[in-house]
Amino acid sequence: MKIEVFEMERWQSQWENVVEYNLAESGVDPLTVEELLGGPEAVQELGRRQMLYNQGNGTLELRNLISHFYPGATRENVLVTHGTCEANYLAIWRLVEPGDDVVVMLPNYMQIPGLARGFGARVMPFRLREDRSWAPDLDELNRAVTPRTKLIAVCNPNNPTGSVLSEAAMDEIVSVARRAGSWLLADEVYQGAERSGQTTPSFWGRYEKVIVNNGLSKAYGLPGLRIGWTVAPAELIFELWSYKDYTTIASSVLSDLLARRALDPAMRERIFARTRSILQRNYPLLEEWINGHGADFSLVPPAAGAIAYLRYRHSINSSQLMERCIREQSLLVVPGDHFGMDGFIRLNYGVPPDHMHAGLDRLDRVLSTVGEQKGVGGQGPGFRHQAQTG
Numbered sequence: 353m354k355i356e357v358f359e360m361e362r363w364q365s366q367w368e369n370v371v372e373y374n375l376a377e378s379g380v381d382p383l384t385v386e387e388l389l390g391g392p393e394a395v396q397e398l399g400r401r402q403m404l405y406n407q408g409n410g411t412l413e414l415r416n417l418i419s420h421f422y423p424g425a426t427r428e429n430v431l432v433t434h435g436t437c438e439a440n441y442l443a444i445w446r447l448v449e450p451g452d453d454v455v456v457m458l459p460n461y462m463q464i465p466g467l468a469r470g471f472g473a474r475v476m477p478f479r480l481r482e483d484r485s486w487a488p489d490l491d492e493l494n495r496a497v498t499p500r501t502k503l504i505a506v507c508n509p510n511n512p513t514g515s516v517l518s519e520a521a522m523d524e525i526v527s528v529a530r531r532a533g534s535w536l537l538a539d540e541v542y543q544g545a546e547r548s549g550q551t552t553p554s555f556w557g558r559y560e561k562v563i564v565n566n567g568l569s570k571a572y573g574l575p576g577l578r579i580g581w582t583v584a585p586a587e588l589i590f591e592l593w594s595y596k597d598y599t600t601i602a603s604s605v606l607s608d609l610l611a612r613r614a615l616d617p618a619m620r621e622r623i624f625a626r627t628r629s630i631l632q633r634n635y636p637l638l639e640e641w642i643n644g645h646g647a648d649f650s651l652v653p654p655a656a657g658a659i660a661y662l663r664y665r666h667s668i669n670s671s672q673l674m675e676r677c678i679r680e681q682s683l684l685v686v687p688g689d690h691f692g693m694d695g696f697i698r699l700n701y702g703v704p705p706d707h708m709h710a711g712l713d714r715l716d717r718v719l720s721t722v723g724e725q726k727g728v729g730g731q732g733p734g735f736r737h738q739a740q741t742g
């Protein structure tokens with residue numbers, strides 16, 4: 353099977369640990385192991401762990417902890433995965449056959465559209481609309497979904513826009529999925545990273561054919577643990593586990609242990625409070641920087657995630673801008689091109705303020721050499737792919 357390049361991850365893999373300033377992440381400044389462990393006892397417990405194969409679907413304790421966040425779920429509804437990305441991968445691998453229709457929210461983290469096309473599906477978009485503050489075009493969803501639709505994939509809170517679906521939009525998405533009998537896959541990895549502190553409701557429990565994927569990389573600031581999970585009907589979870597036998601077999605024992613620590617309710621609250629305080633401290637700083645640029649940028653304020661999806665009005669293609677930032681300023685930003693939308697960049701504001709300011713200064717240096725072009729980054733949805741097919 354040939355698969356298209358996952359552009360954003362390819363660039364991040366190449367550059368994120370090489371550049372001096374990385375504003376391309378989407379989570380908050382990660383925790384240290386020490387911060388997570390919190391004391392010598394826990395360090396000693398970690399030291400006593402035997403480096404055996406962990407329980408393949410995740411330890412009972414970890415699956416129990418996760419299931420408590422999803423009313424009505426038990427540990428039989430939970431599979432622990434190697435990050436949210438493995439949870440997404442397993443679901444698409446199991447469910448999507450050549451010739452299936454898959455309807456995907458755009459813009460989005462492009463893993464699911466890329467994989468679905470790789471497995472032979474016809475991928476059709478339904479878009480979040482900038483002119484509606486990134487609310488979804490539900491008419492487009494209704495037109496795209498038919499009885500041939502195997503799966504509808506949403507990302508809520510959304511990457512890259514940071515928008516959160518309204519209850520009414522969630523209801524409509526569920527009813528469209530129900531009408532078609534399709535699976536509904538909700539990637540909820542930014543849940544808990546809301547600036548307001550109001551946790552985004554889950555799709556779990558709204559429909560029998562819901563798959564919810566989540567993980568510790570964003571709202572918890574623990575991407576290095578590589579822990580994610582799927583919550584789904586028990587029969588599907590059992591099948592997905594057997595697919596996992598072919599990918600990563602099990603998570604690391606150390607990650608499972610540290611994940612249990614992070615998901616302990618009191619610690620989870622502390623971690624979410626930390627995440628929120630970073631977002632609330634940094635967002636006004638970013639806003640100030642944007643406001644200082646007059647009409648150069650426009651931004652629909654993100655509700656969640658440490659990401660700002662900025663429309664810019666400079667006469668440069670977004671990938672060219674990113675390449676210049678890397679080569680001239682050792683700065684990594686995400687170009688809108690990676691979401692099929694030129695004229696945008698995605699900036700991370702979850703880093704320490706001095707790092708963010710230094711990164712933004714470097715971006716300024718590049719942009720100061722680029723003119724403004726009418727029509728580039730102008731009006732309209734800005735999508736490169738008006739219709740995507742298999």
Ligand SMILES: Cc1ncc(COP(=O)(O)O)c(C=O)c1O
Pocket residue numbers: 378434435436437438461507511539541566567568569575579580
């Ligand atoms: C929507 C979305 N899903 C999944 C992932 C991958 O996350 P993880 O590190 O949990 O594998 C990302 C990473 O950026 C993401 O934005």
